[in-house]
Amino acid sequence: MRGEPLDAETIVSATEELLRRHGPNKTTVLDVARQLGVSHGSVYRHFASKAALREAVIRRWLDQVRDELAAAHDPGQPPAERLRALLTAMFAAKWTKAREDPELFATFRVLAAEHSTVSSGHVGFLVAQVRDIIVDGVAGGDFAAGEPDVIARAVVNATSRFHDPKHASEWHSPETEAESAAVVSLVLDGLRAR
């Protein structure tokens, strides 16, 4: 019926567009199909459910955040500075998304509450990044020894207020940046070898 072949990527893009414009409650599978000029049955050929479609949007969005974090990575720096940079970059990425894409961010929060798999996978990636830096830091004598996995998770938990979407409403406050810096410094002091 149409020239271009309908693929998953096209559907995800159209869905993201609609989510951004109309928000999660006003974006139906029927809307997505209309936007693409196909029947909604065709969308279900590519995604098993509405939830799966939304999940695909969120997943792509989180992958983008992940790539931004990877880009902020500078192996030349000492571990403490690398960790500070990683955490700061993550906060900035989340804060920016929450400010600039509020509709998509709302969708993310809804979905993160429903299917915790996607977001816990994201947290897992983050913990792994932190863990790698801690392992390096311990090996180089910069950080005190300990269980890297436990400590990495403690670092992520201690900074929840600045990256967990549950706290998004607090990120507008002008003190947020200073408070996050204070927590990061406290955490880094806690990691350092004595």
Add this chain to the structure above:
Amino acid sequence: MRGEPLDAETIVSATEELLRRHGPNKTTVLDVARQLGVSHGSVYRHFASKAALREAVIRRWLDQVRDELAAAHDPGQPPAERLRALLTAMFAAKWTKAREDPELFATFRVLAAEHSTVSSGHVGFLVAQVRDIIVDGVAGGDFAAGEPDVIARAVVNATSRFHDPKHASEWHSPETEAESAAVVSLVLDGLRAR
């Protein structure tokens, strides 16, 4: 009309009872008045609005948490142990309330979102408690020097995941206790003089 005089305390107790039994959405001022055998106009003699009444319930409830924390206070211990005890006691108090009084806790979350005054007052009290211990610790050479207010707030922020009602849904997880202990240890290491 009735033997006993109607006072604010009696109204708050009746309201708390109904909130606990029926939850925040099903508890009206009319219900409270009915429970007390008075007209709802009498309730408005003591509280300017439904919101003010709810606030009074929450306030009394938070005061109770505050007293529990004060009771857990042992000046004989070293500052690090006092801080650990304070934080642990606060986590336990919140977790218990969330588990045993889910209806009231839901009310608290609703109200904390509406009027942030009450809960930020509570956080302020908590920051002050932490600050006092830090000042003692710095004076005694146990903790590294720094701005006590900034550091105290950082400690409270770093432990948000374990005391902020926004995270209540995560407190059911069996790992919560171990994770909170890891964060507290990390924070205490960050405070210690080197």
Add this chain to the structure above:
DNA sequence: TGGATGACAACTATTGAAATCTGTCAGTAA
């Protein structure tokens, strides 16, 4: 034959009218 369609049942959201609630206040009664 693989991709797309649209009718369909089951479920969820929207709507608007009726019921209930909030907050006020003139009036009652002790």
Add this chain to the structure above:
DNA sequence: TTACTGACAGATTTCAATAGTTGTCATCCA
């Protein structure tokens, strides 16, 4: 005078009927 009442207007909630959505699948067609 003081605590309380109950009628009231305006706001909110409830409920049932209606409309729209989700997900399936027999059918179509290039």
